[in-house]
Amino acid sequence: xxxxxxxxxxxxxxxxIRGNIxxxxxxxxxxxxxxxxxxxxxxWLKSIEQFGFNQLESSLxxxxxxxxxxxxxxxxxxxxxxxxxxxxxxxxxxxxxxxxCIVDTIxxxxxxxxxxxxxxxxxxxxxxxxxxxxxxxxxxxxxxxxPKDLVSLPSEMAAAVDRWWNIWQASQLAGxxxxxxxxxxxxxxxxxxxxxxxxLRNFRIxxxxxxxxxxxxxxxxxxxxxxKTVAVSWQIDGDYLDNGIMKRIRIPVxxxxxxxxxxxSGEKFQVDWLSLSKRFQLQTPLL
Amino acid sequence: xxxxxxxxxxxxxxKPLEELLNPIGEKQQQLVGFDDEFNDIVDxxxxxxxxxxxxxxxxxxxxYYSDICPVFTLGGYSEDVEQVVQNTLKTIAAFPDRxxxxxxxxxxESNDNSYYSSHLITSIMTxxxxxxxxxxxHKTGRVTTIADCVCFENKIIKEWLxxxxxxxxxxxxxxxIDAAIRFATVTPHPEFSQWFDAxxxxxxxxxxRIEINLNNEGWSPTNFVQxxxxxxxxxKQFSKLGDxxxxxxxxxxxxxxxxxxxxxxxxxxxxxxxxxPDAKMTVDHIAVVDFDKDTxxxxxxxxxxxxxxxxxxxxxxxxxxxFFVLGASHLRINNQKIxxxxxxxxxxxxxxxxxxxxxxxxxxxxxxxxxV
Numbered sequence: 001x002x003x004x005x006x007x008x009x010x011x012x013x014x015x016x017i018r019g020n021i022x023x024x025x026x027x028x029x030x031x032x033x034x035x036x037x038x039x040x041x042x043x044w045l046k047s048i049e050q051f052g053f054n055q056l057e058s059s060l061x062x063x064x065x066x067x068x069x070x071x072x073x074x075x076x077x078x079x080x081x082x083x084x085x086x087x088x089x090x091x092x093x094x095x096x097x098x099x100x101c102i103v104d105t106i107x108x109x110x111x112x113x114x115x116x117x118x119x120x121x122x123x124x125x126x127x128x129x130x131x132x133x134x135x136x137x138x139x140x141x142x143x144x145x146x147p148k149d150l151v152s153l154p155s156e157m158a159a160a161v162d163r164w165w166n167i168w169q170a171s172q173l174a175g176x177x178x179x180x181x182x183x184x185x186x187x188x189x190x191x192x193x194x195x196x197x198x199x200l201r202n203f204r205i206x207x208x209x210x211x212x213x214x215x216x217x218x219x220x221x222x223x224x225x226x227x228k229t230v231a232v233s234w235q236i237d238g239d240y241l242d243n244g245i246m247k248r249i250r251i252p253v254x255x256x257x258x259x260x261x262x263x264x265s266g267e268k269f270q271v272d273w274l275s276l277s278k279r280f281q282l283q284t285p286l287l
Numbered sequence: 288x289x290x291x292x293x294x295x296x297x298x299x300x301x302k303p304l305e306e307l308l309n310p311i312g313e314k315q316q317q318l319v320g321f322d323d324e325f326n327d328i329v330d331x332x333x334x335x336x337x338x339x340x341x342x343x344x345x346x347x348x349x350x351y352y353s354d355i356c357p358v359f360t361l362g363g364y365s366e367d368v369e370q371v372v373q374n375t376l377k378t379i380a381a382f383p384d385r386x387x388x389x390x391x392x393x394x395x396e397s398n399d400n401s402y403y404s405s406h407l408i409t410s411i412m413t414x415x416x417x418x419x420x421x422x423x424x425h426k427t428g429r430v431t432t433i434a435d436c437v438c439f440e441n442k443i444i445k446e447w448l449x450x451x452x453x454x455x456x457x458x459x460x461x462x463x464i465d466a467a468i469r470f471a472t473v474t475p476h477p478e479f480s481q482w483f484d485a486x487x488x489x490x491x492x493x494x495x496r497i498e499i500n501l502n503n504e505g506w507s508p509t510n511f512v513q514x515x516x517x518x519x520x521x522x523k524q525f526s527k528l529g530d531x532x533x534x535x536x537x538x539x540x541x542x543x544x545x546x547x548x549x550x551x552x553x554x555x556x557x558x559x560x561x562x563x564p565d566a567k568m569t570v571d572h573i574a575v576v577d578f579d580k581d582t583x584x585x586x587x588x589x590x591x592x593x594x595x596x597x598x599x600x601x602x603x604x605x606x607x608x609x610f611f612v613l614g615a616s617h618l619r620i621n622n623q624k625i626x627x628x629x630x631x632x633x634x635x636x637x638x639x640x641x642x643x644x645x646x647x648x649x650x651x652x653x654x655x656x657x658x659v
Contacts, residue, residue: 023304024388024409035409035429036388092301127429128457128543134554142526145534145548217548218535235547 001096002061002070005087009074010056012048014041020096029101030275031126031252043124047103050112051083052076060256060268062231064222066090069231071256071268081111084187086254086270088220088233100233102254105274106190116285119274126279131237131248136215144169145218153223153230160259161221161230168234169216171208176201185266190273200269206287211238211249230257243283251276251286297329299391300578307333307389319400320440328402328438329392336406340387343379348372353442357478360448361613362419362470362636364479381423382412390629391617393586395574401439405574405586407617407629408432414459419473420452420466420635428458431539433615433631435572435588447588449615453542453634463542464601465651467638483640487611490592493567495521501530506623508575508585515625516589520568523560525553533624540630563593563610578619582626585618595641601649605641612637 001020007013018037027034027043034043051074059072071086084104090097109119138144146169147153147161163179166172180186180197188195188203208214219233236251251271258266277285295315299307307330315327325331335351338344352368365374379385390407397403413427430451437445456466499517502510511531518527528549532538538546538555546552560566572588595610597603614632618625642649 022301023307024299024390026409033429035411036386038386039411095301095303097301125458128454130542130544132544132546132551132554132558134550134557136550143529143534143549149534215550217551219537219547220535237551 001068001089001091002059002063005070006056006059006072008044009048009051009072009085010053012053014044017044020091020094022095022097025096025098027099027101028127029099029103030105030123030272031129031279032124033127046124050108051085052111054081054083054111057082060229060258060266061227062222062224062229062256063227064224066092067220067222069222069233069254069256071231071254071270076111081107083107083111084189084268084270086256086268088222088231088254100252100254102189102252102270102272104189104270105272109274116274116277120278123275123278126275129250129279131250133248134215136213136237138170147218147221147232150218151221151223153221154225156262157223157225157228157230157259160262160264161232161257164255164257164264165216165218165232167204168236171204173201173204176204179264180267181260181263181265184264187268189269189271197264197267200267203269203287207236210286211236211240214238228259230259231255232257240280240282240286242280247280247282249276249280249282249286296327296394296576297333297392298578299329299333299389308337316396316402317400318402321438322441328394328396328404331438331441332392332394332404332406332436333389336387336389336408339375340379340385345372345375345379348375351442353439353444356442356444356446358446358448359482359613360450360636361611361633362452362475362639363473364476364482366476366478378418381416381418382414383416385410385412391584393574393576393584393617399439401437401444403572403574404434404436404438405588405615405617406432406434406436408434419470420456420459420461421469424459424461426459428455430455431629431631433586433617433629435586435615447613447615449613449631450633451541451631452636456635457543462652463635464599464638464649465653466635467642468649468651470635470639471642473639483611486590486613487592487609490567490569490590490611493521493569495567503623508583508620509573511620511623512570512573512585512587512618516568516570519556520560520566520591523557525557528553528556531625532628533621533626536625536627538628538630541632541634562596562598563591564596566591566593566610582619582621585620587616587618589614589616602638602641604647604649605645608641608645610637610641 004017008017027040034040054074057073057075062069069088075082086102089099167175184197186195186200215237217235221232223230232255240249254270256268348371358365388409393405395403414424432450435447436443453463499514501514515531518524538552544555546555568591574586578584591612593610595608612632616630619627
């Protein structure tokens with residue numbers, strides 16, 4: 001299915017992927033869920049219009065049993081514009097049931113040569129969301145999802161993913177130095193194509209300080225032992241003081257990790273920042 | 288006779304629509320008195336729903352509903368097939384492109400040859416006509432519905448219908464309380480008040496302090512559901528959430544309440560129940576079917592009653608009024624823990640009933656009420 005999904009965006013090949021879509025398939029993109037062929041095809045055509053017919057620069061696949069994930073980068077002909085598109089999907093080899101698609105919309109705005117506000121205006125209106133207030137603290141006797149609760153990973157991968165999650169769930173910043181290869185290729189949505197793990201660490205610190213009462217929750221994990229790749233779908237909840245108004249926000253995230261010899265050699269941190277701004281009507285960008 | 292756990296019964300989740308509408312294979316259930324074309328109760332529900340709603344053959348209600356067919360919703364009551372036809376026509380007129388995507392059918396067979404079905408539906412629809420919520424908005428929205436039906440001899444003879452109207456209303460750009468104020472002006476069927484009174488009294492009498500322990504060794508879906516209701520909703524023991532939910536469970540509640548994992552679920556339940564702190568909940572029906580080797584699907588119809596404690600200043604004058612919810616939940620349970628929940632009820636009707644019963648006329652937002 002990876003090929004069909006990529007060719008949808010590189011060649012506009014709707015026919016190939018159409019056969020994998022059910023009447024009851026749900027496709028969430030820009031925090032809006034399209035249901036069934038008619039709405040999903042409308043979403044595809046809108047994306048193709050916005051992305052343009054660009055070339056595939058790179059792709060990272062995570063082929064799991066019931067869930068798989070794909071992150072690919074497109075670049076325009078002059079190689080001046082890049083965009084990362086990430087998909088995490090439930091499937092049964094022949095059909096796709098649910099898709100969570102995250103587009104790096106800040107890169108998309110640059111690719112489209114529009115400013116962020118202009119792109120926000122034309123993004124779909126997000127699904128209604130009521131974010132509940134809850135106790136975010138990691139009390140000694142309360143339970144909070146860890147990677148092993150969702151997936152059984154090979155031991156070397158499991159240790160690395162646990163330590164990675166500890167960075168986010170428990171703010172264990174020292175993990176960056178010991179877990180990442182010095183030359184690890186990192187991509188943070190909205191921050192350009194190539195970042196270092198030090199930049200990711202700075203981003204993590206800034207994010208922690210921008211959000212009060214933050215809480216990280218795992219949604220799903222899939223892994224591919226042959227490719228040594230892991231895809232994690234997760235969320236960050238937190239209080240954000242937006243232009244004097246306190247808002248409880250939720251940030252959907254997708255992380256793609258490449259793990260070699262127990263260390264992270266590559267990571268893509270995917271967030272649709274502009275849809276987040278639209279959903280919570282943010283007056284000031286989070287970061 | 289095939290049981291609720293028989294794998295040969297139609298499984299909706301992964302089936303393309305073409306296969307659902309053109310089933311092959313042999314009849315899997317006796318279906319006494321049903322048309323021969325139907326292989327099982329899931330096939331019956333999926334195909335008649337498609338014919339009536341997607342193909343707009345509203346008149347088929349005469350074929351598939353009994354002449355007397357009580358339909359219970361939190362927003363009203365209808366008693367016979369004529370009202371079913373009229374209500375269906377009105378909905379299609381207001382939302383002409385309404386699609387009904389069957390997500391799941393959980394069912395139960397009874398000894399009297401009747402079948403209970405609980406149909407989880409996602410609809411996409413554009414509001415091009417005036418509806419009970421207000422003038423046409425020309426916006427497209429999505430809504431989740433659960434239709435619980437008793438089916439006997441090819442007809443639906445009783446139905447409980449719940450729809451997540453607050454989620455729909457928000458997509459249409461209508462303020463939910465405005466929608467409830469407008470809806471409160473609709474006079475319900477006389478039978479509705481009798482049903483509402485009787486149900487409210489019945490649910491209040493539930494014995495909420497009795498312990499219903501989760502029996503892990505002799506685990507059964509019925510004990511699990513009864514214990515889930517008693518521990519969480521009646522006794523508000525939220526530290527027990529992990530006994531019932533997988534640690535990364537997904538939880539969909541009305542109005543766009545989406546939660547992942549026990550911490551978020553805890554927040555959703557506490558905040559919702561705070562508007563009815565003395566809530567009593569009853570389990571009114573349970574059906575269980577297999578999903579896969581380790582996973583079952585459970586459909587629950589339930590009711591909640593208590594006294595309203597307003598969560599918004601706009602409804603402050605309704606404090607102490609009768610708070611009653613008819614709800615339905617579909618739970619997917621893997622290894623004795625809920626991994627996915629879709630709970631549906633009509634919040635707009637809930638508030639409309641509170642407003643109507645108070646006899647008050649509340650102002651709409653455009654009439655100068657501050658949005659709270």
